[in-house]
Amino acid sequence: MANIIIKSDERREYERQVAESFGIRGxxxxxxxxxxxxxxxxxNEVCKSNGVxxxx
Numbered sequence: 001m002a003n004i005i006i007k008s009d010e011r012r013e014y015e016r017q018v019a020e021s022f023g024i025r026g027x028x029x030x031x032x033x034x035x036x037x038x039x040x041x042x043x044n045e046v047c048k049s050n051g052v053x054x055x056x
Contacts, residue, residue, distance in 0.1 A: 015040045 007015075019028055019036040028036065047053070 011040070018043070 015033075015036045018040045019025075019032060022036075024032050024036070
């Protein structure tokens with residue numbers, strides 16, 4: 001069985017903002033999308049570990 005991640009609109013928007021912060025605008029390649037997802041997830045983990053509430 002495949003793992004499926006259902007993303008909220010806020011999470012998608014945050015990933016788009018992360019991509020834009022690195023100069024990626026418009027359509028992203030699969031690789032760029034994956035990198036934006038990883039950066040957004042890592043940022044969220046750091047915020048949680050430091051007690052900063054970060055919502056997507």
